[in-house]
Structure formats: structure tokens, C-alpha cells
Amino acid sequence: MAAVAEREILVALxxxxxxxxxxxxxxxAAxxxxxxxxxxxxxxxxxxxLxxxxxxxxxASPVQRLGIAVKAVELGADLERVCRALGWLEFEEMTAHVFEENGYEVRRRYRFRAKGRRWEMDVLASRRPLVVCAECKRWARGLGNTAxxxxxETHLEKAGVFSESLPKLAGRLPLGGxxxxxxVPIVMSLTPSPLKLYSHVPVVSILELPSFLSELEGHLDSLAHFPVELPPPRPRPSQTILRGR
Structure with missing residues (x-):
């Protein structure tokens, strides 16, 4: 079957x-x-x-639907057309799934308050000593446009605010010990972007994410990142044992 027919079936699915x-x-019929x-x-x-x-x-489950979308794009389907058929939450869920498969603890749509307002991370993934803040975008034209x-830039600012707040938030995250x-802020895209970095923030496609995570610690010096010292865990209060006379 020709690629044009295969991608037509995938988009219809x-x-x-x-x-x-x-x-x-x-x-x-479609x-x-x-x-x-x-x-x-x-x-x-x-x-x-799939x-x-x-x-x-x-x-087709959300994970399968994302696989269908990626396959359609690889066969030459119009990216904007594919993105319209793929829900935002499906893309975020797939991103979270890949992090979990690579040993990360994940918080989806993590919200926190700082500097008088509420902020939200699409995916917050932690594996000692890394806390990866992922912004999930289904751009139709890669990273070349102003928006x-x-x-x-906005995500980089948000990651900076989060890092400043992390010592207070650590007790509510899986960072015990x-x-x-x-x-580390990253931006997720459906397909590989021609521009891999902007303001030292990596732009990673869903297919590139596993290899990116396996090499992340070795490339930190070239990426935007925020080291944070965390407070020691609070000691548990000692219990007083009453002895009978």
C-alpha cells in the first residue's frame, strides 16, 4: 500500500x-x-x-493514539492536521508515561503558588537528583515562530520560580532524603524540531525523549538548570514513655 493511503487511514483513525x-x-467509508x-x-x-x-x-488507547499520530507524521501526513486530532491531555499523558518508563516519579499538571499567583507544570518528573519540568506543546511549525x-521563555521563567519555591514544596513531592x-526545564513536541535549543532550554520530541533522559546528566552544563539545596528532613518528635510507679 502506498504511503499516501496509509497516512490517510492513520489520520482517519x-x-x-x-x-x-x-x-x-x-x-x-472515510x-x-x-x-x-x-x-x-x-x-x-x-x-x-497500535x-x-x-x-x-x-x-485505540491514548498511548496507542499518540503512536498512530507519530506514524502518520513520519509517513508525511500534514502535522497541523494530525495535531488537531490529538488531544492535549493525550500528549501530556504519553509524555508522563515515557518518564515513568525511564524510572521517574511523575506529577501530572502540578500546581503551586509563588509570588502571589498560581503556576502549573504539565509534567513534573523526578529521579534523584533531577527534577524535570516539562511543557508539552503540539506545535505545527516547530520552534521557528515568535509565539x-x-x-x-515563559517556561524558563516558571522553572526558575519553581526552583526558588522547591525548598518549601519538597515535603509534598517524592524527594524524601x-x-x-x-x-531542568524542557519543552516537549510531537515531532523533532529543527532547533534543538532556545535560551538553553532543550526542545525534545516524544520519540527522542528516552535517549534524551538517558544522557541528560552528562549534558547539564550546556542546558538551562537550577541547582537547589533542600532542607534536611525534620526529626520526628521523641516520645515520652511514662513508667508506672
């Missing part, structure tokens, strides 16, 4: 599986391929773990 399974008949070709391609997707089918209904660069942390 994204459209039809938003929040519910897709009827095979509806998928067949694409310009033969039933035999559709069956073969769905079989391949099933073997790759879809499951039962009683004529095609299902995207402004997003990076840590005496020092290094806060």
Missing part, C-alpha cells in the same frame, strides 16, 4: 477514535482504499500494538 471506538464500516488493503493495514497496526479490534469496533519562542536537586 485519529478522527474516529476520539473518545470512543471506531466502527470498521465508518473507517472504510478512506479511499479497498477493503482488502484496509484489512491488511489494520492487521499490521494490530501487530505493532490498535485493537473486537466485534467490528476498532479501539513558540515566547512559550520557551534528597539534600540537593537540579531543576
Amino acid at each position: 485519529l478522527d474516529l477514535t476520539q473518545g470512543e471506538p471506531a466502527a470498521r464500516g465508518n473507517l472504510r 478512506v479511499r482504499v479497498t477493503g482488502e488493503a484496509l484489512d491488511r493495514f489494520l492487521g499490521r497496526l494490530g501487530a505493532e500494538g 490498535v485493537s479490534e473486537r466485534d467490528g469496533l476498532i479501539e 513558540a519562542k515566547r512559550t520557551v 534528597w539534600r540537593r536537586a537540579v531543576v
Whole structure:
């Protein structure tokens, strides 16, 4: 099957599986391929773990839907079109999943108050001594536009505020026993960006994230980061034992 037909099926799957399974008949009506070709391609997707089918209904979990989106883009599908079909929360959930698979403790949509206002991190991931603040964006044109660069600058500011507040927040995060942390801001994108760094903040695609995490500590000197000294844990109050006379 030609790549153009495969990406047409993938984009149709994204459209039809938003929040519910897709009827095979509806998928067949949405694409310009033969039933035999559709069956073969769905079989391949099933073997790759990207879809499951039962009683004529095609299902795709949020993780599977992101895999479908990435595959569609790799085959040349219009990125903006794909991004419109992929929900923000699906992308954030996939980012969190990759962190967890690489040994990080994760907080999703972590909120904190500082400097008189409320802030939110899309994904906050910690693995001693790193605390990674991830901003998840589905940019259609990479990092080349002014709005995207402004997003990076805002995220860098937010990570700085978070690092200043971390000594007070540490007790509510999985940082037990840590005496020092290094806060690292990153921006996540659906596909690789032509510009890998802006203001020393890395822009990492979802496919690049595992290798990026495996090499992160070795590249800290070239990245924006905030070392933070954490307070020692408070000693538990001693218990007074009353002895009978």
C-alpha cells in the first residue's frame, strides 16, 4: 500500500477514535482504499500494538493514539492536521508515561503558588537528583515562530520560580532524603524540531525523549538548570514513655 493511503487511514483513525471506538464500516467509508488493503493495514497496526479490534469496533488507547499520530507524521501526513486530532491531555499523558518508563516519579499538571499567583507544570518528573519540568506543546511549525519562542521563555521563567519555591514544596513531592536537586526545564513536541535549543532550554520530541533522559546528566552544563539545596528532613518528635510507679 502506498504511503499516501496509509497516512490517510492513520489520520482517519485519529478522527474516529476520539473518545470512543471506531466502527470498521465508518473507517472504510472515510478512506479511499479497498477493503482488502484496509484489512491488511489494520492487521499490521494490530501487530505493532497500535490498535485493537473486537466485534467490528476498532479501539485505540491514548498511548496507542499518540503512536498512530507519530506514524502518520513520519509517513508525511500534514502535522497541523494530525495535531488537531490529538488531544492535549493525550500528549501530556504519553509524555508522563515515557518518564515513568525511564524510572521517574511523575506529577501530572502540578500546581503551586509563588509570588502571589498560581503556576502549573504539565509534567513534573523526578529521579534523584533531577527534577524535570516539562511543557508539552503540539506545535505545527516547530520552534521557528515568535509565539513558540515566547512559550520557551515563559517556561524558563516558571522553572526558575519553581526552583526558588522547591525548598518549601519538597515535603509534598517524592524527594524524601534528597539534600540537593537540579531543576531542568524542557519543552516537549510531537515531532523533532529543527532547533534543538532556545535560551538553553532543550526542545525534545516524544520519540527522542528516552535517549534524551538517558544522557541528560552528562549534558547539564550546556542546558538551562537550577541547582537547589533542600532542607534536611525534620526529626520526628521523641516520645515520652511514662513508667508506672
